Amino acid sequence: MEPKLCLSLSGEIIDTKEKWEKHRREELRYLLEHYAYGHRPKEIPDKLSFEIVEQNLLGSLKYKRININTDGFVFPVRVYLPVSDKQVPCFVYFMHHAQELDSDIDTTPNNLYVPIDEICARGYAVAVIRLTDIYADDKNLGTYDEGIFTVYGPTPDKRRDTDWAAISAWAFCASRVADYLSTDSDIESKELAVCGHSRSGKAALWTGATDERFSLVISNSSGCMGAAMLRGKEGEHIDFISTHTDWLCKKHSGYAENEEMLPIDQHMLLSLIAPRLLYVQSSSLDAWADPSAERRSCRLASEVYEMYGMIGAVLPDEDAIECNKAYHDGSVGYHMRDCEHSIRKEDWDMFLDFWDKKR
Numbered sequence: 001m002e003p004k005l006c007l008s009l010s011g012e013i014i015d016t017k018e019k020w021e022k023h024r025r026e027e028l029r030y031l032l033e034h035y036a037y038g039h040r041p042k043e044i045p046d047k048l049s050f051e052i053v054e055q056n057l058l059g060s061l062k063y064k065r066i067n068i069n070t071d072g073f074v075f076p077v078r079v080y081l082p083v084s085d086k087q088v089p090c091f092v093y094f095m096h097h098a099q100e101l102d103s104d105i106d107t108t109p110n111n112l113y114v115p116i117d118e119i120c121a122r123g124y125a126v127a128v129i130r131l132t133d134i135y136a137d138d139k140n141l142g143t144y145d146e147g148i149f150t151v152y153g154p155t156p157d158k159r160r161d162t163d164w165a166a167i168s169a170w171a172f173c174a175s176r177v178a179d180y181l182s183t184d185s186d187i188e189s190k191e192l193a194v195c196g197h198s199r200s201g202k203a204a205l206w207t208g209a210t211d212e213r214f215s216l217v218i219s220n221s222s223g224c225m226g227a228a229m230l231r232g233k234e235g236e237h238i239d240f241i242s243t244h245t246d247w248l249c250k251k252h253s254g255y256a257e258n259e260e261m262l263p264i265d266q267h268m269l270l271s272l273i274a275p276r277l278l279y280v281q282s283s284s285l286d287a288w289a290d291p292s293a294e295r296r297s298c299r300l301a302s303e304v305y306e307m308y309g310m311i312g313a314v315l316p317d318e319d320a321i322e323c324n325k326a327y328h329d330g331s332v333g334y335h336m337r338d339c340e341h342s343i344r345k346e347d348w349d350m351f352l353d354f355w356d357k358k359r
């Protein structure tokens, strides 16, 4: 049985949004940090600056590459915009290494994973962050002595079981991108979305949970330690993710043999997005991520949307779920594409339709 979302550690029943905001939301964030994503050395940089290093037209789009300097750690973000007199909403997209190798986004924006031309044609901007510019996602170093960890630490010899790991570091940098976007006069900074696929979908959810400036949070096939409930899940579990990746804090790996004892589950992560818009995509053939476990957490997290007088996920019973159908009636959007583990233009069409309808 999963831990209850609306029962605080002190035993208080949380049944109003006031109680939720006062007593439970911060508590859940703390628990998710402590048992999964790790505590960050700081939330807000002491020194932050932006340098536009390139700015030109790329086909029919405006393109800018900006170096973000957060306390001495520098990483680039690439922003693509429609040519428009109006400020536009913006998607922040995490690109992971395999996608980066497959796309040359400095010269040809469109690629298999994020159809930048089409997104811009529909009146939105896209800001792309590459995970490897922050901390490698393609190798499991286990050392945390590269990238952002060299600036923020902790040094490998001082690392505690509950210190931040890669997902939290990627999410921290997405927040710095939001800092930049709020200074860019081409962007409607009250309308930011964050999106990622798989490991990046996990990072997108943690970004949304920790930074309320994102009004839409999109998880594409994020699976284990993303949108999928851990309890009762098929496919990947803690034993695999903790031994093959650097994404979560060490304390989390201690629950590999007794997941039932873990004080959190993933409906808690999704609930931290409420009352903002949330979108969960599943790939039908992705047993490793487990689409049904992703839907279960959407259903459970909807309890918090209801406290706000809103409707969360509007999903039929499990045996009536259809592939390629938009479940867009509530504030938690969902679709399952009939495909292997992937993100494609067809998913973006759904995300764009949802945002067009809800914003």
Ligand code: GCU
Pocket: 197, 198, 199, 200, 221, 222, 223, 224, 236, 240, 241, 288
């Ligand atoms: C592995 C990992 C998943 C992850 C995926 C990805 O399959 O086990 O948790 O989502 O890689 O990021 O592509």
